[in-house]
Amino acid sequence: MTEPATFDFSALPLRPANYAATLGPTVVIAPHPDDESLGCGGLLALLAQAGQPVWCVLVSDGTMSHPSSAKYPPPARQALRETELRLALTELGLNPHNLLALNLPDSHVPGPDTAAGAAAVQQLTQLLRQQQPATILCPWRRDPHPDHWATSQLVQATLAQLPHPPHLLEYVVWAWERAIPADLPRPGEVTGWQLDISSVLDAKQRAIAAHASQLPGSCIDDDPAGFTLAPSMLAHFERPVEVYLEVAEEQRPRKTTG
Numbered sequence: 001m002t003e004p005a006t007f008d009f010s011a012l013p014l015r016p017a018n019y020a021a022t023l024g025p026t027v028v029i030a031p032h033p034d035d036e037s038l039g040c041g042g043l044l045a046l047l048a049q050a051g052q053p054v055w056c057v058l059v060s061d062g063t064m065s066h067p068s069s070a071k072y073p074p075p076a077r078q079a080l081r082e083t084e085l086r087l088a089l090t091e092l093g094l095n096p097h098n099l100l101a102l103n104l105p106d107s108h109v110p111g112p113d114t115a116a117g118a119a120a121v122q123q124l125t126q127l128l129r130q131q132q133p134a135t136i137l138c139p140w141r142r143d144p145h146p147d148h149w150a151t152s153q154l155v156q157a158t159l160a161q162l163p164h165p166p167h168l169l170e171y172v173v174w175a176w177e178r179a180i181p182a183d184l185p186r187p188g189e190v191t192g193w194q195l196d197i198s199s200v201l202d203a204k205q206r207a208i209a210a211h212a213s214q215l216p217g218s219c220i221d222d223d224p225a226g227f228t229l230a231p232s233m234l235a236h237f238e239r240p241v242e243v244y245l246e247v248a249e250e251q252r253p254r255k256t257t258g
Helices: 017-023 035-049 074-091 115-131 146-159 198-210 231-238
Strands: 026-030 054-060 099-104 135-139 167-171 190-196 241-247
Touching: 017 035, 017 190, 017 198, 026 035, 026 115, 035 054, 035 074, 035 135, 035 167, 035 190, 035 198, 035 231, 035 241, 054 074, 054 115, 054 146, 074 099, 074 198, 099 115, 115 146, 135 146, 146 167, 198 231
Parallel strands: 026 054, 026 135, 054 099, 135 167
Antiparallel strands: 167 241, 190 241
């Protein structure tokens, strides 16, 4: 039986929409096409409104949502989901060409201690060195999905390669539905806040709707066991706020002078 969650996201302090502009150029890391819209679509839309450049990294190939589909074999599923992602980015006001696809295997995203994971870390490191973002958005480190955990590990390994890494913000996707207490923030581990996205909530909903293959009534209709987002899950992302977590100030590395 699932234990009740013990961390109250709704009790976190609320920051106004204009706080988004202070985050500067941003890279969002999405384990799958749709995570960017679900977890931080409102923030991305606010960044676009503020004229801040945003790049998106798609980690997995997204092919395992409907693994038994004959109408959409893996290459077609991958192409469809990447097209949906570009449409979602457009709905958020972002440049759909600012996209790096790592094409790692959906449901089996490797960690940085594997050859494929190490290669992904190199690609991420190169992107961050080229674009010099101020902020990076990544799934919460224990968001209860194996690809989200692995994505967090890839990002942490990447940041360790940089002398001046961007500020890391962690967003929540599956913790709303699946978290047990061990998945949630521990005392003193991180601080958190909510962002008012009411002014861009419609854009976020349009971006989520762009991922039509993952919603009820999916065009991939020949795999009865295929995945679609349940209405109860989608309801979490209809709220006019988004949650972000960041390393507690006392745990951040201190810069030394000399």
